[in-house]
Amino acid sequence: MNGWALAVIQAGLLAFGAPFLAGWVKWVKCKLQCRQGPSPWQPYRNLSKLFRKDIVISEQASPVFRMAPYLVFSVTALAGSVMPFVAIGLPTSAIADVIVLVGFFALARFFLALAGMDVGTAFGGMGSSREMTISSLAEPAILMAVFTLAMTVSSTNLASMISHLLVEPFQLYPSFIFAGMGLLLVTVAETGRIPVDNPATHLELTMIHEAMILEYSGRHLALMEWAAMLKLMIYGVLIANLFIPWGIALELTPLALAIGLVAITGKLAVLGVVLAVAETSLAKMRFFRVPQFLGLAFILCLLGMLSHVILEVR
Amino acid sequence: MPLTLAWIALLFALASALLPLLCGNRNRAIKTIAFLLLGLAGLAGIAGGGLALLQGASYNLTLPVGLPWLHSHLHLDPLSGFFMVIVGLVTVVAAVYGPAYVREYEQGPQFLLPLTIFTALFVLGMDLVLLAADAFTFMLGWELMSISGYMLVVYQHQHERNRSAAFIYLLMSHVGALLILLAYGVLAGFGDGFDFTHMAAAQLSLGWGSVAFALALLGFGIKAGLVPLHVWLPEAHPVAPSHISAMMSGVMLKVAVYGFIRFTFDLLGEVHWSWGLIVLLIGCASALLGVLYALMQHDLKRLLAYHSVENIGIIYIGLGLSMIFASNDLPGLAALGLVAALYHSLNHALFKSLLFFGAGAILQQSHEHDLGKMGGLIRGMPVTAGCFLIGCISISALPPFNGFVSEWLTFQAALQGTALKSGILGSLIPVAAAVLALTGALAAACFVKVFGVAFLGQARSKQSLAAKEAAPGMLIGQGILALLCLVFGIFPTWTVGVISNIPLMLLGVGLPEATAGGWLWLTPVGAQTASYGAPMVLLGICLAWLFVYLRLHPRRRKTSVQVGATWDCGFGPLNARMQYTATAFAMPIRRIFQPVWPIEERIEPETAENPGGGRHLKVGDWAWQKIYLVIGRVLLASAKRAALIQGGNIRVYLAYSFVTLLFLLWVIV
Numbered sequence: 011m012n013g014w015a016l017a018v019i020q021a022g023l024l025a026f027g028a029p030f031l032a033g034w035v036k037w038v039k040c041k042l043q044c045r046q047g048p049s050p051w052q053p054y055r056n057l058s059k060l061f062r063k064d065i066v067i068s069e070q071a072s073p074v075f076r077m078a079p080y081l082v083f084s085v086t087a088l089a090g091s092v093m094p095f096v097a098i099g100l101p102t103s104a105i106a107d108v109i110v111l112v113g114f115f116a117l118a119r120f121f122l123a124l125a126g127m128d129v130g131t132a133f134g135g136m137g138s139s140r141e142m143t144i145s146s147l148a149e150p151a152i153l154m155a156v157f158t159l160a161m162t163v164s165s166t167n168l169a170s171m172i173s174h175l176l177v178e179p180f181q182l183y184p185s186f187i188f189a190g191m192g193l194l195l196v197t198v199a200e201t202g203r204i205p206v207d208n209p210a211t212h213l214e215l216t217m218i219h220e221a222m223i224l225e226y227s228g229r230h231l232a233l234m235e236w237a238a239m240l241k242l243m244i245y246g247v248l249i250a251n252l253f254i255p256w257g258i259a260l261e262l263t264p265l266a267l268a269i270g271l272v273a274i275t276g277k278l279a280v281l282g283v284v285l286a287v288a289e290t291s292l293a294k295m296r297f298f299r300v301p302q303f304l305g306l307a308f309i310l311c312l313l314g315m316l317s318h319v320i321l322e323v324r
Numbered sequence: 325m326p327l328t329l330a331w332i333a334l335l336f337a338l339a340s341a342l343l344p345l346l347c348g349n350r351n352r353a354i355k356t357i358a359f360l361l362l363g364l365a366g367l368a369g370i371a372g373g374g375l376a377l378l379q380g381a382s383y384n385l386t387l388p389v390g391l392p393w394l395h396s397h398l399h400l401d402p403l404s405g406f407f408m409v410i411v412g413l414v415t416v417v418a419a420v421y422g423p424a425y426v427r428e429y430e431q432g433p434q435f436l437l438p439l440t441i442f443t444a445l446f447v448l449g450m451d452l453v454l455l456a457a458d459a460f461t462f463m464l465g466w467e468l469m470s471i472s473g474y475m476l477v478v479y480q481h482q483h484e485r486n487r488s489a490a491f492i493y494l495l496m497s498h499v500g501a502l503l504i505l506l507a508y509g510v511l512a513g514f515g516d517g518f519d520f521t522h523m524a525a526a527q528l529s530l531g532w533g534s535v536a537f538a539l540a541l542l543g544f545g546i547k548a549g550l551v552p553l554h555v556w557l558p559e560a561h562p563v564a565p566s567h568i569s570a571m572m573s574g575v576m577l578k579v580a581v582y583g584f585i586r587f588t589f590d591l592l593g594e595v596h597w598s599w600g601l602i603v604l605l606i607g608c609a610s611a612l613l614g615v616l617y618a619l620m621q622h623d624l625k626r627l628l629a630y631h632s633v634e635n636i637g638i639i640y641i642g643l644g645l646s647m648i649f650a651s652n653d654l655p656g657l658a659a660l661g662l663v664a665a666l667y668h669s670l671n672h673a674l675f676k677s678l679l680f681f682g683a684g685a686i687l688q689q690s691h692e693h694d695l696g697k698m699g700g701l702i703r704g705m706p707v708t709a710g711c712f713l714i715g716c717i718s719i720s721a722l723p724p725f726n727g728f729v730s731e732w733l734t735f736q737a738a739l740q741g742t743a744l745k746s747g748i749l750g751s752l753i754p755v756a757a758a759v760l761a762l763t764g765a766l767a768a769a770c771f772v773k774v775f776g777v778a779f780l781g782q783a784r785s786k787q788s789l790a791a792k793e794a795a796p797g798m799l800i801g802q803g804i805l806a807l808l809c810l811v812f813g814i815f816p817t818w819t820v821g822v823i824s825n826i827p828l829m830l831l832g833v834g835l836p837e838a839t840a841g842g843w844l845w846l847t848p849v850g851a852q853t854a855s856y857g858a859p860m861v862l863l864g865i866c867l868a869w870l871f872v873y874l875r876l877h878p879r880r881r882k883t884s885v886q887v888g889a890t891w892d893c894g895f896g897p898l899n900a901r902m903q904y905t906a907t908a909f910a911m912p913i914r915r916i917f918q919p920v921w922p923i924e925e926r927i928e929p930e931t932a933e934n935p936g937g938g939r940h941l942k943v944g945d946w947a948w949q950k951i952y953l954v955i956g957r958v959l960l961a962s963a964k965r966a967a968l969i970q971g972g973n974i975r976v977y978l979a980y981s982f983v984t985l986l987f988l989l990w991v992i993v
Contacts, residue, residue, distance in 0.1 A: 061876065064883050068890040072702045072780060074713075084868030091864065104845065105857040105864065109735050110723055117722040120768055127776030127904070129890050130699070135904020138776060142769035143912040149765035150758045153735075157754050161742050166735075166854040225891060228883060229876050301916045312755070319751040323742055 016262060017102040021091035023271075028090075028243035029053035029236065031278055038286035053239065057232050065228035068129040078125035079226065079233035082118045086237040089114035090244050094169050094251055096270040097259035103169040108156045111168070111248075112149060115200070118237065119145055126222030133214060137221025140297060144199055144206065144218070147304040151196045154311035158189040158318050159252060168248075172255045184321055188314030190253045195307035197245040199300065202238065204289040206300055209238075216294060243278075250277035327383040327400045329372030330408065334451055336365035341444035344437060351430050358440035359419045365447060366415030373408025373454075376400045380825035390460055397457035397519045402825040403590070404454040406666060407582040410673045411450050413808070414574045418443075418567045421681055421801030424794065425567055428688055432480070439479055443568065445472040450579050458519035459508040463501065466583075470497040470547075473576060476568045477560045489559035496546050496556045503543030504583070510536040511591055523591045533592060537599050540587040541606075547580035550640065551610040552947040554633045558621075561629035562693065566684025569625060573632045574677035578669050581639055588647065589662070589830045597651040601749070604644025608756050610637030611763040616920050619770045619913055620943040622695045622906045624683045627774065628676065631719065634763060635672040638734065639665045641756060645737045648749060650831060657740050659827035659835050660848055664733035666823050671726040671812060675718040678805035682712035685794040685802070686778065690787040695906040697785040698778040704791040709779045711802035716775050718809045720768035724861040726813040729846070731764055732856060733820075736848045766913070773909040782900040814858050817846045907941065914943070922949055 033050035040047025067075065092106045106114070123142055126134035160166045162183060163174040199206040202219040211217050223234045251258055257273025259266035295303060340361035347353040376383065382401035390396040400408070422443075429436060445468060452465030474497070478490035512518050515526030528536065542553070549557040561569045588595065614634030621627035642665030650658035683693070685708045692698055702709040718725040738760070741753030783789035793799070812819055821839040828834040841847045846856045892898050914923070924942040928934065969980070 062883065065885045066888045067885055069887050070700075070782060070890055072700075073706075074702065074780060080869050080872055081865075083872055084865050087868045087872075088861070088864040104851070104855045105860045106723075107854045107856065109732055109854075110728075110856055110861070113721070113723040113728055113732075116720070116765065116768055117717070120717065120720060120722055120772060123772040124776055124780065127772070128780045130781030130900070130903045131890055131892075131898060132902055132904060135776070135781075135909060138772060139904060139909040139912060142772050142909075143916070146762065146765035146769045146913070147916070150761040153761040154754070154758050157739060157757060160739055161754070164742075165852055166739065167852065170852050228885075233872070233876075297912070298915065308758075312758070315754050316751055319742070319747055323747070323750065 012262065013099070013101045016097065016267075017091065017100040020095050020097065020100065021087065021102070024090040024093065024095050024243060024247070025087055025236075025240060028239040029057060031243050031246060031282055032239040034279065035242075035282045035286050035289075038283050039289055042286060042290045057236055060232035060235070061229050063228045065230060068225055070129045071225070072128055074121075074124050075128040075225075076230070078121045078128075079230040079237075081121045082125075083233040083237045083240075085114050085118040085121075086240045086244070089118075090240055092168070093244055093247050094172055094258060095247055096267055096274060097262060098169040098172050099260070099262070100169070103167065107166040108160065108168055108171070109153070109166055112152055112156075115241065116145070116149065118241075122222055122234070125226075129225045131225070133221045133224050136214075137218050137224075140218045141222060144300055144304070147301055148196050148199045148307070151192055151304060151308040151311050152200070154308060154315060155189040155193040155196065158185050158311060158314040161315070161318055162186070162322065168252075172251055172258060173260065175252075175255050176258070176260065183318070185314040185318035186253065188310050188317060190249070192307045192310035192314060193249060195303065195310070197249060198285075198288070199304055199307070201242045201245055203242075203285065205292045205295040206303065208294050246278050246281050247274065250274060250281060326372045326375040326379070326405065327385055327398070329368050329375065330400050330451070330455055333365045333368035333372060333408075333412070334448060334455075336361050336368055337444050337448035337451060340365060341441045341448065344440050349435075351436050354436050354440055355423045355426060358444065359422045362422075362444055362447065363416050363419030365444075365451075366412040366419060369408045369412030369415065369451060372400065373405035373412060376405030377402045377409065377822060377825060380828060382829070384457065394458060394460055394518050396461045398455045398461065399457035399520070400455060402829050403582070403586065406823065406826060407578060407669075408451065408454050410578050410670055411447065411454065411575050414571055414673055414677045415447050417677065417681070417801045417804055418571055420804070421684075421798050422567050424797040425565070425684055425688060427795075429565070433482060434479060438475065439565065442472040442475040442479075443571075446476060446568075446571065446576075450575060453579050454582060457521075459505075459512060459523070460518055462508070462583075463505060466501060466504070469576065469579065470494070470501060473497070473572060476572075477564045479565060479568075480563070483563070486563040489556075489563045493556045493560040496553070500543045500546030500553075503539045503546070507536050507539035507543055507587065510539065520591060524593065526593070528593065530596060533594075533596065534599070537588065537592060537596075540584060540592075541599075541603070544580045544584040544587070545606070548577050548584065548636045548640075549610075549633050550606055550636060551613045551633060552951055554610070554614070555945065555947050555952060557632060558617075558626045558629040558945075561632070561680075562623055562625035566625070566680055566687060569628075570677035570680035570684070573629065573680060574673040577632060577636055578673055581636070581665075581669055585643065585662075585665075585830075588643075589650075595647045595651045597648055597746075597749070600644050600647030600649075600651055601752070602644075603640055603647055604753070604756055607637045607640030607642075607644050608759045610634065611641060612637070612759055612766075613920065615763050615766045615770060616913075616917055617945060619766060619773070619910045620921060623693050624686065624695055624698075624774065624778065625680065625693055627695075627770070628679050628683060631767070631770070632672075632676060634767065635668065635676065635719070638731065638760065638763065639668050639672070641665075641760060642668060642730075642734045642737065645734070645741075645753065645756075648744070648753070649737075649740075652744050652746075654743055655827075655831045655833040656835075657737060657743060658831050659824065659833045660733065660740070661737040662827045662831070663820055663823050663835055663838075663848075664730055664737050666826060667733060667816075667819065668727075668730035670819075670823075671718065671730050671809075674805055674808050674812065675715045675727060678711060678715040678802060678809065679719065681798065681802050681805065682708055682715060685798050686791070688798075689794055690785075690791040692785060692787055695774065695777045698783075698788050699781045699785075699900060699903065700779070700783040701788060701791055702779040704789075705793045707793060707799050708802060711799075711806040712779065713775060714806040714809055716771040718813070720771050721764040722768065724810075724813050724858050724865070726809050726816075729813055729816040729819075729856070729858065731760065733848055734760060736854055740849065769913065770910075773906055777904075777906045777909065781903045782898075784900045784903070814862055815843065816856070816858050817841075817843050820846060820848070920946075922946055
């Protein structure tokens, strides 16, 4: 019972911490670009304001349009709740392994894309089409990366993957380096950051995620935005805890949990800075360059898998 | 008892074919009797097959009919029982759906009778194939299935398109049947008998084994629709009546999968690893090409037909993995691959027939099969839209529906590839898993396109705007399948436990680990390796939804919901032609994977009847251009050469006969 309570608290932390990560990335980015920038807490203010606002819905909208924000958010939140965030060994982590996690994101994306098609504007359709194209190239790369890790630790369960890495004496696996680089590239594409998508744009020719949620307002928009922030957070935690697992709480004592919380906060802050630096130094790509970018990610993951089979088996 | 029930299923199917003959021209009576008996046949099949599967036992029966030296052997074991359940499920639903659907044909130029007769014979043939325990009975059932399938495809024979599709189907079926016959011939030659016990006992050298395997792979592959043998599928499925398309795609292809499993795992004996590799590669090619070709289609039923190619590919990936593991003395993992493939067969039967039934409802209500003329159907047909959405989610392999479970199991089997001693196989198998991942993601893209274009947005034609909900029977049929999609997605542990009776029979090993964690957890290899708590996933989504919804409920929040016009950038009203079309949606993918299709694209100049010009886009199929048309040309050319000997002169013909006689005498004496 203790474990379940902790799991719920952990999921809550993840969900309520997500806007801060998004705000943090933006703040660092602004500082790097010598701009004043909003405070990292700004996303909370935006969300709470959106939650208080009225909603305008298009007369073309079907029930799918009104259902989608709730579904997208709940599925993303569920994905967050199975992530080992502060501690491992919580009962929720057995619900879904990493393949199911990718499945959750696919389900959320499915409804996001349908919502984009729902009101029948060109923007929505364009966003959905682009999103589904990019994700269909990104998904094999993600799975390839996690398969590489899964084969090393012979498990697809996130908690057992991390604990296996921590319990075994430290070893630098070449396959991990490739898989880690590949996963970083895919994360950029999947969470809609520069150079694949620009979260700050409303220019019709370049937007992807924003195009799909263009018709949303009020709490629906808040849920969609929050889900996107949560997704960024989950990918951050995934990379942080899989490739730099140290610090995560192995047993459920207050001290270990406190260390775990500090450790993950530190790791995410560093990752946020990395993302901000990358976003500042790179320009947004043309849409048809993205397949090459994702192809690179896939090749890296494939190389990781091959180096695992060639160098590390037996 | 199970075999008796199977017999009853056969008798009901036969009665459903014959009894309506007594009704003359009274359509109402024909419909009632035929579909009622068909439904009963399905129910009896489910009961018989299900019992055999649950008990994990085999039942044999020899009937003193058939050839003079060969009695007809029948058997019902877990494998045939499982496929009998699949046939039964879809048959029952088709019987619920059918009466309302065929109303359309009552006013048409055809009589109703041929449709019901051949539907029943079609089911009879499939059940007979599953029950057969000797090559003769098997081929008898197979031909019954193929030929009645032809009659059903050609039912509306006033259309040129139907006739040519049916001809292609018939031709390919018969080439396939010939190959299967030869494959059985190889086994029968070495085993001294046409019944399956003799054949299974045959000792084959690797060479002859490979010949038999190749013949079976091609023969069953034609019927199953593997790339590049799939070309009949996208022709035949769109033109058949929708409940028949559902049965052909959902069930007939599975009967071919059954034949392949029976031949390879049961009759052929020792499996060589290279056969498994070939099956794996063909499976990957079918899955990927199937979904890529599907993405380019804008005829709904044709698109679904290409998706059948994809799903058969996924099934063959599971079978290939299973064969590779079996040949490497890893029966536990082989069982996992086989269970994944069988589970996907069941799932595909459910969601694909659901989607075809949905397409049928759209076709009946709006008379549209082109996605480019649909749109906004969710307003007129909300129930059909809901069921179709569930089918879309299931086929896109998204949790917590059934398609996800079987793909997840296939992934788990693929991830165990490192257990193999060969490094090449060990690194090829994860690549196969990546192909599967790409396939799944592209399928999701394709079904966002289908659902988004057909059901959402604004209507693109008057008929779509006027479409109303289909008759209750059709809705109930779709509802049953949608519910089953959910049930088999939520309770995979129970299903896997039951299906593992089949590998227990074929490979001697079940999947004891999979169900060790109780009904809540599916743990195919071990709890530490991977676990999936499907009921918990559904519960989690529902709880999270409830929490968010209650927190944000409008009454608590005091925020109003206003309905307004869609944002048009200030340029005036949006119309249906401004929406993204199916072609536009798939355009980025078309550009990225360009070499996969033969694409014909040009801009047509402005003419008097076509002001403003136009854009011509045709996406073909390489299999037609590179294989079948070439074969056709070669055949025609050689026929022309052969025609030279036909001089039309009687004396020359007599000389031919004389020479032939001399030759035969020389051969015999």
